[in-house]
Amino acid sequence: CAKRNGKDQCVIYHEEMESYAYNYIDKIQQIRYGIENQEFRVYYQPIIDAEKTILSGVEALVRWYHPYDGPISPGQFIPEAEQSGQIVQIEKWVVEEVFQQCQKWTEKEEMPTYVSINLSAKGLIEKNINQFLENLLSKYPIDPGSIEFEITETALLDQIDQTLKTLHDLKKQGFRLALDDFGTGYSSLNYLNRLPIDRIKLDKCFINTVEEQEKDRMMVEAIIQLSHKMGLKVVAEGVETESQQKALKNLKCDFMQGYYYGKPQPFNNWETYLTQWSFCLQSVLNGH
Ligand code: C2E
Ligand code: MG
Ligand code: MG
Numbered sequence: 107c108a109k110r111n112g113k114d115q116c117v118i119y120h121e122e123m124e125s126y127a128y129n130y131i132d133k134i135q136q137i138r139y140g141i142e143n144q145e146f147r148v149y150y151q152p153i154i155d156a157e158k159t160i161l162s163g164v165e166a167l168v169r170w171y172h173p174y175d176g177p178i179s180p181g182q183f184i185p186e187a188e189q190s191g192q193i194v195q196i197e198k199w200v201v202e203e204v205f206q207q208c209q210k211w212t213e214k215e216e217m218p219t220y221v222s223i224n225l226s227a228k229g230l231i232e233k234n235i236n237q238f239l240e241n242l243l244s245k246y247p248i249d250p251g252s253i254e255f256e257i258t259e260t261a262l263l264d265q266i267d268q269t270l271k272t273l274h275d276l277k278k279q280g281f282r283l284a285l286d287d288f289g290t291g292y293s294s295l296n297y298l299n300r301l302p303i304d305r306i307k308l309d310k311c312f313i314n315t316v317e318e319q320e321k322d323r324m325m326v327e328a329i330i331q332l333s334h335k336m337g338l339k340v341v342a343e344g345v346e347t348e349s350q351q352k353a354l355k356n357l358k359c360d361f362m363q364g365y366y367y368g369k370p371q372p373f374n375n376w377e378t379y380l381t382q383w384s385f386c387l388q389s390v391l392n393g394h
């Protein structure tokens with residue numbers, strides 16, 4: 107019986123493995139078609155200047171318009187795309203799309219203060235990434251100071267030397283850098299003075315409880331104060347309620363992002379955006 111069980115388990119194990127492998131291969135195949143057929147789109151989410159309550163910037167977030175499965179969120183394909191390396195192609199597409207959009211905004215004098223773009227670990231160790239961006243800057247003449255790249259701590263885990271070099275080169279090129287999902291990694295504080303960053307993005311997990319739990323509030327306050335002492339600005343991610351927004355403002359958080367202000371959406375024109383993001387007391391169009 108034991109043997110039989112063992113055998114059964116063995117069969118189940120194999121089936122799971124096969125279906126995992128099949129799913130993975132199927133997914134990366136689909137992603138490949140997705141890239142070839144240009145099925146990706148960029149959504150933008152507002153980032154608010156906490157003090158003035160006006161739009162400061164936007165974060166570019168990719169969506170996959172799969173022909174059958176509709177808009178798919180990044181959580182459902184970025185992990186596979188990172189594993190397969192396809193993330194590099196997707197990111198390069200996102201960056202070009204964003205630069206092109208920024209050029210249009212610049213020409214119409216509608217450019218927000220900054221647009222942030224996520225870069226993965228694979229993207230950062232891509233050898234010609236700085237050259238790639240330099241070429242794009244010649245193609246779309248925009249101010250690199252209005253582009254911010256968001257990186258995560260996990261991106262720093264492998265090939266730290268190469269990654270650090272890329273980050274310093276990005277700074278030399280005039281881009282800004284932010285440390286994303288701050289506080290979720292292993293040694294977040296350690297990175298604050300080691301990386302050439304301009305901002306940190308406080309992860310949503312801190313924001314969830316900031317107005318309810320005294321200890322969490324104290325921690326957020328300490329992180330904000332420390333960041334300010336080091337010359338860094340702080341963005342709160344995942345702000346969903348008015349009371350969170352108030353608590354963060356009291357703690358002197360510099361920027362806010364979250365559903366309370368607006369969900370990520372495709373860009374048509376600022377009028378539509380600013381109507382939906384009705385919190386904006388002044389619009390980018392009325393001078394920032
Ligand atoms: P992230 O960079 O930390 O982006 C913030 C995520 O939080 C976004 O999810 C956004 O929609 C979501 N979010 C914003 N406000 C709220 C809120 O108030 N409540 C809740 N519950 N969620 C909120 P999204 O768009 O699904 O993206 C997930 C992650 O996928 C991003 O996390 C980022 O790490 C990655 N990602 C997205 N676009 C790209 C890209 O172009 N390249 C790379 N490498 N990664 C990307
Ligand atoms: Mg991000
Ligand atoms: Mg984040």
Ligand code: MG
Nearest residue numbers: 287309310343
């Ligand atoms: Mg996050």
